Amino acid sequence: xxxxxxxxxxxxxxxxxxSVEDALRLKALVGNPTxxxxxxxxxxxxxxxxIDRLEGSSILVSAQNVAxxxxxxxxxxxxxxxxxxxxxxxxxxVGHSERRQLFGEGxxxxxxxxxxxxxxxxxxxxxxxxxxxxREKGRHLDVVGSQLDAxxxxxxxxxxxxxxxxxxxxxxxxxxxxxSPRQAQEMHSSIRSxxxxxxxxxxxxxxxxxxxxxxxxxxxxxxxxxxxxxGALVGGASLEAESFARIVDYSR
Ligand code: PGA
Numbered sequence: 392x393x394x395x396x397x398x399x400x401x402x403x404x405x406x407x408x409x410s411v412e413d414a415l416r417l418k419a420l421v422g423n424p425t426x427x428x429x430x431x432x433x434x435x436x437x438x439x440x441x442i443d444r445l446e447g448s449s450i451l452v453s454a455q456n457v458a459x460x461x462x463x464x465x466x467x468x469x470x471x472x473x474x475x476x477x478x479x480x481x482x483x484x485v486g487h488s489e490r491r492q493l494f495g496e497g498x499x500x501x502x503x504x505x506x507x508x509x510x511x512x513x514x515x516x517x518x519x520x521x522x523x524x525x526r527e528k529g530r531h532l533d534v535v536g537s538q539l540d541a542x543x544x545x546x547x548x549x550x551x552x553x554x555x556x557x558x559x560x561x562x563x564x565x566x567x568x569x570x571s572p573r574q575a576q577e578m579h580s581s582i583r584s585x586x587x588x589x590x591x592x593x594x595x596x597x598x599x600x601x602x603x604x605x606x607x608x609x610x611x612x613x614x615x616x617x618x619x620x621x622g623a624l625v626g627g628a629s630l631e632a633e634s635f636a637r638i639v640d641y642s643r
Contacts, residue, residue: 393596393597393598393599393621394427394428394599394621395426395427395428395599395615395621395622396427396428396429396430396555396599396601396621396622396623397427397428397429397430397622397623397625397635397638397639397641398429398430398431398432398453398484398516398557398601398622398623398624398625399417399430399431399432399625399629399635400432400455400484400487400603400624400625400626400629401431401432401433401434401455401629401630402434402455402489402626403434404434404630405433405434405437405630407436407437407440410433410434410437410440410441411437411440411441411444413630413631413632414431414433414441414444414445414450414452415444415445416632416633417429417431417450417632417635417636418445418448418450420632420633420636421450421636421639421640423448423449424449424639424640426642427622427639428449428451428622429449429450429451429639430450430451430452430453430482430516431450431451431452431453431629432452432453432454432455432482432484433452433455434455435454435455435456435470438452438454438475438478438480439478439479442478442479442480451481451482452479452480452482453480453482453483453484453516454470454475454480454482454483454484455483455484455487456470456483456484456485456487456490456504457470457471457472457475457483457485457504457507457508458470458471458472458504458507459500459503459504459507460503460507461473461506461507461510461511471507472507472508472510472511472513473511475511475513476511476512476513480513481512481513481514482513482514482515482516483504483508483513483514483515483516484515484516484518484557484624485501485504485505485508485515485516485517485518486498486501486504486517486518486519486538486542487518487559488518488520488559488561488564489564492561498537498538498541498542499541501517501541501542502541502542502543502544502545505517505542505543505546505554506545506546508553509546509550509553509554512553513553514553514554514555515553515554515555516555516556516557516601516624517542517543517554517555517556517557518557518558518559518603518624519535519538519539519542519556519557519558519559519582520535520538520558520559520560520561520564520603520604521534521535521560521561522561522562523561523562526560526562531560531578532577532578532581535558535578535581535582535585536581536585539556539582539585539586539589540585540589543589543590546590547590548590548591548593548594551586551589551590551594551598552594552597552598554598555598555599555600555601555622556582556586556598556599556600556601557600557601557602557603557624558575558578558579558582558600558601558602558603559602559603559604559624560574560578560604562604563603563604563605564603564604564605564626565605565626565627566604566605567605568604568605569604569605569606569607569610569614570602570604572613572614572616572617572620575602575614575617575620576617576618576619576620579600579602579617579618579619579620580618580619582600582619583595583598583600583619586598599621599622600619600620600621601620601621601622601623601624602614602620602622602623602624603623603624603625603626605627605628606623606624606625606628606638607628607634607638608628608634608637608638611623611638611641612641612642615641615642623638625638
């Protein structure tokens with residue numbers, strides 16, 4: 392039985408006071424849910440304050456990125472997995488399409504980021520997804536399959552227990568256009584088969600695969616009704632605590 396994960400990606404939004412206030416409001420709204428894990432990902436510089444204020448809550452706090460290098464070094468502007476661990480952060484999103492498209496990150500770099508998180512005993516939320524033109528050419532399943540091959544290179548089946556996958560079609564992110572539940576399920580099922588090829592059946596049955604791209608309170612239930620959708624990575628609709636809490640409460 393896979394426990395769903397509902398994750399908020401706050402991107403480069405919110406000032407420090409609103410990150411902390413919204414985290415506390417969310418804690419009050421969702422309590423300690425048992426039907427799913429709740430994750431919020433504020434910007435790096437707000438992580439410590441949010442983690443401290445959420446002490447005792449089951450809400451997990453994630454970074455939005457991490458350095459490739461597991462070791463300290465001359466990498467100006469980077470934040471390592473070790474540094475995240477130091478402040479009590481145990482999860483990071485890697486390979487988000489905005490990192491890929493706006494900051495030139497490729498699969499090899501993303502693979503190194505996953506490796507460095509796992510080395511520190513952390514969990515990676517690994518994002519994959521095709522562009523609109525790749526989908527229009529009918530290449531979406533292959534594109535996502537090769538992203539998985541490249542981003543998961545060198546990892547073992549037991550390490551896969553600390554990987555959460557997030558399928559985010561680039562054409563659905565921040566556009567208001569959601570993949571239909573059928574399109575999402577087709578891809579999630581193909582991703583699970585690919586994980587079977589890479590890590591074996593046990594790993595593929597237990598790995599969580601989230602859907603991301605214009606998830607809202609009014610479409611979450613239908614998405615969560617799909618067999619291979621194990622949660623959501625939510626951008627825009629996570630910025631208000633009330634809206635995100637309604638997504639967390641999808642089953643009620
Ligand atoms: P969106 O963003 O929900 O605003 O489409 C999702 C994401 O970028 O993770």
